[in-house]
Amino acid sequence: MAKPNPRKKPCPDGLLLLGATLFVLLLLWTLCSTRFHLTLFFHSYFSGRINKTSSDGLPGPPDRTFYDDPELSYSIEKPMKNWDEKRRKWLQLHPSLAAGVQDRILLVTGSQPSPCKNRIGDHLLLRAFKNKVDYCRIHGHDILYSNAHLHPKMDSYWAKLPIIRASMVAHPEIEWVWWVDADAIFTDMEFKLPMEKYKNHNLVVHGWPNMVYGDKENKSWTGLNAGSLLIRNCQWSMDMINEWAKMGPISENYENWGKILKSTFMDKPFPLPDDQSSLIYKLFTEKERWGEKTYLEWEYELEAYWVGVVEGYEEVREEYKEMEEEEGGLRRRHAEKESAWYGGKREEYMRRKGVRKKRAFVTHFTGCQPCNGEHNPSYDGEKCWKEMERALNFGDNQVIRNYGFIHRDLHSSAVSLLPYDYPWFDLY
Template structure:
């Protein structure tokens, strides 16, 4: 009698496997469909959520020569860089693991002065403001760089951003965007995600108003845009812009002359020496044909909001968001921090569906407060500046520590309370 072949399965086994798989899928769909919100979440995350784009430290370098091997390469803002697009493209080709997803990758760059703050609470405020940025970057998968050095001895204060942005482009060819954020700008909507796709045809994004930047040149304002927050694409266009921009700064032999030109162009400019902001506006409107097409002046949402008009409304807008969650149970469900961005998208959908217009400012910018030096705008009360910065930090922090089970019940204090299950349906302990 022939021995049975142990490798040969019964003919019906394939049918049983197919039946079992079908039953499993039907059971899964039935289970998920019992809750519309969670079914949508499952399908959306499975089909569309991108793979984590954070980069490991163990990426090997290519043995082929790259722009880094060029002895003439300079990181200095004073030496022009040519053919950067081609250099970067070739580098990415040699590093395919880093090239994947590069078109959406963002490096947030921020920083402060090299020396300790003169203001008694300045270092504390800067530390908390840095934590605020780290929290946002962790939630949204961005890399962050904090710089506290003047990479050029003359390029200090607000001019210090240009050398570090340029050096960051060279140090991070795997990054598409460099996002400069001033130290005194605080994220106050941790869920909001930059609409990068909106800027696909542009190389610079800055909060500003086209009429104020490109309008009547005889009646211009130096506040037509705010250069404290800007996105620059990692490309030759940006390199060229920074080269021209820096020529109006302290490294220029005509620095004082530029100050007189800018003071004449902007009647409301309060000081005679050139600053980065009025210099950028001047560059944009005097060479409009060169820079305008690739510059996006964002005014449709608060890329950064002037603090004076925002801080007093934190409690009111906070109540608006609590009301959303009281109505939509799915929005208030406890979740991991990694899922925060997904819940942010659901909130956006809810707000559009319900026509909600009052929303948290994406970022609150404490322009003129000078938390480190303490040399605030004389029209402000210094103590009010510091207290409102603390409230803004606590407002943003609430959106982070809630995922850890706590919340600041009072924005005036760093004390926290436990968050009960199904909050805000139930009151805080």
């Protein structure tokens, strides 16, 4: 019997292939359309968030500010105009940052762009920066480190002016910019700046009024020291920096200014203008304009000349140990953030007891030049570096004590674990 023919398939292969292709295309279209709408949704959502002022002040509002002005310049060669008004309007748009602005300080420091020539220069600068970071963390200050010359002619001691000015523009939420030289070291970590003293002033610098404004026939270029200074973020300061810089390397009369300053300050050791003698000259020749708003601080060491300080570290340390042995509350262990409070209590105790040997607030290694090593010839280079290490360890002891350790020997970076109730129970 003949074999029956097989039945044909009800759906040809071509039709199945066409259906599958249409299904895949439809699926791809659906996915792409969904992704497009999700993209629009998230773009719209996040754009809406960015265009709002957040409670913590991170994203900014869409309103135009002085930053949108193409004429605004960060250059020290272009004077800033109407800065107080610009800054006021910006703060109005950032209410979360405007709160507490009067107490806000930005510490600015820096060093040269290239590596140090001195074999231990980079190490010393790193530790000196760590010292400043420690102080700022304890007291709640922001800190900025610059290793760039923001103007090619403004280097060395003049490099501070461009970065101070740029910092004011970049940080309208800051009331004070505090410049501290790289070779200046905090050696009293508890001390808190008495900012209430300066409420009617715009510039605070360590100096002596009689040396700056008096003795016109025998002026000294050391009547103040510009290595540690506070300057208010305001139009007055913008104008002061502008006028101050005109005596520096960007001036066409730079060499002539050097002759004027050399003839004014008989003890000035070099012929070209420097920032320090230039500032003194501005203050006493235009006292009404600049001097009236400048506070010459001499009641504490906003910076202290290192030669007269370093030899007394051990003696001061013993004085403070005796103080804590007598007053148990001062040696109590505490959180690092409480250090300023304990510092205030220590000040009260010292006034009550008439204690005179205090830690210098800032020890300034003027003339040591730790980076390039070209120190003042009247100093011994090795002594400079060793004393900087001792100063750094002296300041660091006040920091790492809150972590349970201490440098027993100021000549060494080695640390020892502190016993409970130190110094009543001593290390030795």
